[in-house]
Amino acid sequence: MSDTAIAVPGRVEALPGPGPWLGALKGLWRFARHKPLGAAGLVIIVAMVVCAVFADNQLVTLFRRDDPLLAPYYYDDQDIANRLRPPSPSHLFGTDRLGRDMLSQVIYGARTSLLIGLSAVAISMGLATLVGTVSGYIGGRLDLLVQRLVDAWISFPAIVILLTGVQVAKEYAGPSPTTQSAAIVAVLGLVLAAGASRVIRGATLAVKNNVFVEAARAVGASDMRIIFRHILPNVMPVVIVLATLQLGAAILAVGTIGFLGFGVPAPFPDWGRMLSTEGLLFMRAHPWLAVWPGLAIFLAVWGLNVLGDALRDLLDPRLRGLR
Amino acid sequence: MWSYIVRRVGLLVPTLAMVTVLVALLVRLLPGDAVEIIIGQYTPLTHGDREAVRRQLGLDKPWYEQYGEFVAGVFTGDWGTSLQSQQPIGRELARRLPVTFELGLLALIISIVVAVPVGVIAAIRQDRWLDYLMRGTAIVFIAVPAFWLGTLVVVLPNVWWGWAPPIHYESFFDDPLSNLYFVIIPATILGLGLSGSVMRLTRTQMLEVLRQDYIRTAWAKGLRERVVILRHALRNALIPVTTLIGLQVPLLVGGTVVLETIFSVPGIGSYLVTAVNSRDYPVVQAVNLVVALAVVLSNLLVDVLYAYLDPRIRYA
Numbered sequence A: 001m002s003d004t005a006i007a008v009p010g011r012v013e014a015l016p017g018p019g020p021w022l023g024a025l026k027g028l029w030r031f032a033r034h035k036p037l038g039a040a041g042l043v044i045i046v047a048m049v050v051c052a053v054f055a056d057n058q059l060v061t062l063f064r065r066d067d068p069l070l071a072p073y074y075y076d077d078q079d080i081a082n083r084l085r086p087p088s089p090s091h092l093f094g095t096d097r098l099g100r101d102m103l104s105q106v107i108y109g110a111r112t113s114l115l116i117g118l119s120a121v122a123i124s125m126g127l128a129t130l131v132g133t134v135s136g137y138i139g140g141r142l143d144l145l146v147q148r149l150v151d152a153w154i155s156f157p158a159i160v161i162l163l164t165g166v167q168v169a170k171e172y173a174g175p176s177p178t179t180q181s182a183a184i185v186a187v188l189g190l191v192l193a194a195g196a197s198r199v200i201r202g203a204t205l206a207v208k209n210n211v212f213v214e215a216a217r218a219v220g221a222s223d224m225r226i227i228f229r230h231i232l233p234n235v236m237p238v239v240i241v242l243a244t245l246q247l248g249a250a251i252l253a254v255g256t257i258g259f260l261g262f263g264v265p266a267p268f269p270d271w272g273r274m275l276s277t278e279g280l281l282f283m284r285a286h287p288w289l290a291v292w293p294g295l296a297i298f299l300a301v302w303g304l305n306v307l308g309d310a311l312r313d314l315l316d317p318r319l320r321g322l323r
Numbered sequence B: 001m002w003s004y005i006v007r008r009v010g011l012l013v014p015t016l017a018m019v020t021v022l023v024a025l026l027v028r029l030l031p032g033d034a035v036e037i038i039i040g041q042y043t044p045l046t047h048g049d050r051e052a053v054r055r056q057l058g059l060d061k062p063w064y065e066q067y068g069e070f071v072a073g074v075f076t077g078d079w080g081t082s083l084q085s086q087q088p089i090g091r092e093l094a095r096r097l098p099v100t101f102e103l104g105l106l107a108l109i110i111s112i113v114v115a116v117p118v119g120v121i122a123a124i125r126q127d128r129w130l131d132y133l134m135r136g137t138a139i140v141f142i143a144v145p146a147f148w149l150g151t152l153v154v155v156l157p158n159v160w161w162g163w164a165p166p167i168h169y170e171s172f173f174d175d176p177l178s179n180l181y182f183v184i185i186p187a188t189i190l191g192l193g194l195s196g197s198v199m200r201l202t203r204t205q206m207l208e209v210l211r212q213d214y215i216r217t218a219w220a221k222g223l224r225e226r227v228v229i230l231r232h233a234l235r236n237a238l239i240p241v242t243t244l245i246g247l248q249v250p251l252l253v254g255g256t257v258v259l260e261t262i263f264s265v266p267g268i269g270s271y272l273v274t275a276v277n278s279r280d281y282p283v284v285q286a287v288n289l290v291v292a293l294a295v296v297l298s299n300l301l302v303d304v305l306y307a308y309l310d311p312r313i314r315y316a
Helices: A020-034 A036-054 A102-138 A140-154 A158-173 A177-208 A211-218 A223-260 A277-285 A288-315 B002-028 B032-042 B047-056 B063-076 B089-124 B129-143 B146-161 B176-210 B213-220 B225-247 B249-262 B268-277 B281-309
Strands: none
Touching: A020 A036, A036 A102, A036 A288, A102 A140, A102 A177, A102 A223, A102 A288, A140 A177, A140 B002, A158 A177, A158 A223, A158 B249, A158 B268, A158 B281, A177 A223, A211 A223, A223 A288, A223 B146, A223 B249, A277 A288, A277 B146, A288 B129, A288 B146, B002 B063, B002 B281, B089 B129, B089 B176, B089 B225, B089 B249, B089 B268, B089 B281, B129 B176, B146 B176, B146 B249, B176 B225, B176 B249, B213 B225, B225 B249, B225 B281, B249 B268, B249 B281, B268 B281
């Protein structure tokens, strides 16, 4: 493994000399040279973010739904006369059974995936960081109890607990697509949090035995102060790497439950639902329907994985070989 | 060794207790009016029926009695009754578990057969094009969604050659050949998905072991490459890989849920999807418990195996 010392991009900014923009660019260039795969992942993720933000001018003009920008059509514009058409200049990815443009649906799907994924990862990392640092730092009986609960929680395979939890949460959420999506985010966040808290606890245990923590305790710093001022900044690299890898896992998970028919409800565009079994009959005759959404999920997950790997090599060599 | 096993099993008890609590909570978390809607799906809404189904879900007693009965049922083999079919769930599970077990085991074997040799070769050829190719492929295997690959396998050969995967499941004991023909396709997709991380770990471990002094000694003694790699290095490198393979059981179960649905395999994964779809919560609860138990027990097995393979663990 190429584990030579490499400057962290962004840290270059602090050096005197070139302006901050130039420094950041140089850092990026260095990152791309040393971690070409990671840079490829970064490009894919940036493209995905651009698709999500500029699919139409809704986000740009503050939630006023108007014309599509990047997407050639609005995602649920139906053109029944041109249904199930193969890829052509007017519909680059073809059209589905309601005559909706596949390319537009894939572009809009990035928005749904990122919105659901990022929200779930925010919940997961917030919870995991809290549980992991406190359980690891306090130790003793609390740690023993919390870790047995985590053991029990991670005994449930992610897809199984996700299907179950989402269905139970939807019983509460009622028929509204927005609250149902929020239910998915909440359950996904909880599912992802358990495994992450274990890793963050491990990192906390390693940091906790450092002399500077002992010194802080000696000058009378409270436990909360030590956790927030001394432990947390030192486990941050682990949190960043985990968040990147978890976003990939989240997108894959949302795609999977969408495919099984329990994911983000219509009218929101969703890659998983585009592939769902109800469309299988049409896919047999019109295979392009199956290709594009799957390719989008694959690229997003692949990009986040290689980017996460590269970040891990740069930020925290201890995590290498984690997966 | 025995004291290690006793200690490890001791840790299992609180975990198992919490697993049962979580599963039992599941049905109790349902909002009251949802219970009524679920009942309405299956029976016309009369007051008597409503009470009967609440009883069937075990919701009419105080919580400690509910939990006690639930745990007692698990031990006595009374796993409840399906709302949908009105059949005992235990019997259905007994019929479906072997099917999922076969699919999972076959997938595991495929993943090891693919991943270990590839990982070893990538390590021996570190930082050459073969290594890059194999590492790149490994991440592709990790990132390709199983449900997409499954869908493509159903769709594309049908378009190109008019071939479709078999849809009729035969038990292995009735007709081994058609059973294998049926299971091998989902098992391969699942196995390739798992092989990515096994390959990466095999490679990392091999690289670490190959730098050890005793390997240099083995080379210095003039042993052939095959002997050094296979007999001296691989045997030690595989110890952590064994653990990883065991830890993949949750992923394996998740994968079977998806692939059983695509290829209509009558295992517990497709049972879960059907049950969630029809809001058959007693079944959902039972399947969750079974898979969690499987994961907990396989983790125990892996830890014991690890201690057996690596004496440093049990004396720590």
